[in-house]
Amino acid sequence: MSSDCHFSRLLTVTQSEAYQYFSDIEKYPERYPQYYQTIDVVERTDNSLTAKMFLNVNLSIEEDHANIIAKFTFKPETEIRYEVTSGPGQGIIKNAIIIRGQDTLGDKAYKSAVEMNHIPLDLLCYPPPYMYEPEDEKYKDYIISPGERLGEYQKMLTYFMEQDLVPLEKKGKRFEIDDLCNKCKKGHLQFYGKKEEYDIRKEVYFRCDYCGSEFSNKRVDL
Numbered sequence: 336m337s338s339d340c341h342f343s344r345l346l347t348v349t350q351s352e353a354y355q356y357f358s359d360i361e362k363y364p365e366r367y368p369q370y371y372q373t374i375d376v377v378e379r380t381d382n383s384l385t386a387k388m389f390l391n392v393n394l395s396i397e398e399d400h401a402n403i404i405a406k407f408t409f410k411p412e413t414e415i416r417y418e419v420t421s422g423p424g425q426g427i428i429k430n431a432i433i434i435r436g437q438d439t440l441g442d443k444a445y446k447s448a449v450e451m452n453h454i455p456l457d458l459l460c461y462p463p464p465y466m467y468e469p470e471d472e473k474y475k476d477y478i479i480s481p482g483e484r485l486g487e488y489q490k491m492l493t494y495f496m497e498q499d500l501v502p503l504e505k506k507g508k509r510f511e512i513d514d515l516c517n518k519c520k521k522g523h524l525q526f527y528g529k530k531e532e533y534d535i536r537k538e539v540y541f542r543c544d545y546c547g548s549e550f551s552n553k554r555v556d557l
């Protein structure tokens with residue numbers, strides 16, 4: 336597999352902070368619980384980590400998880416390389432998270448930027464090419480359907496971006512049900528509705544059960 340990146344983001348934290356954040360692989364189940372169920376370290380050296388990972392990924396109609404072993408190699412503070420050494424994607428999934436320094440977009444300056452990859456995203460692309468030419472007989476066990484798989488991929492992409500918004504992009508706290516209303520400080524937020532587009536959560540609304548103020552979580556721009 337080529338080291339194409341699944342998505343890139345401009346960040347408001349320093350390159351060093353971004354590197355620390357992404358290289359803490361053992362934190363992934365806590366940070367991205369929907370797809371990383373467990374990570375157990377098998378071996379650790381000064382610059383590498385080998386781990387058994389239980390991932391919740393819909394690989395096909397029969398398979399809703401993947402048991403893999405992956406080796407991560409660290410190059411502070413620019414690169415986290417990884418490769419799947421056992422399980423689905425073995426010998427095929429080789430990819431990296433690349434972190435760069437200061438960047439600008441228009442007139443806005445960012446402290447760092449990341450080209451982001453995740454093994455669950457790679458798995459949905461395995462075996463390539465999965466998304467647009469999935470009719471090949473040898474890929475049949477991996478196919479849900481092209482449309483479903485694309486939807487699954489988009490949903491996962493959005494999730495990974497959203498989980499990093501608060502710590503890395505300082506997009507403000509995401510509201511949650513039962514949060515104390517920060518207008519009246521008396522009521523609590525209740526789910527009010529959401530707008531969806533192509534199965535991707537774009538905006539979620541909440542309303543205070545005391546003063547009626549409305550709040551919504553920031554959207555993710557794909």
Ligand SMILES: [Zn+2]
Binds near residue numbers: 544
């Ligand atoms: Zn209120």
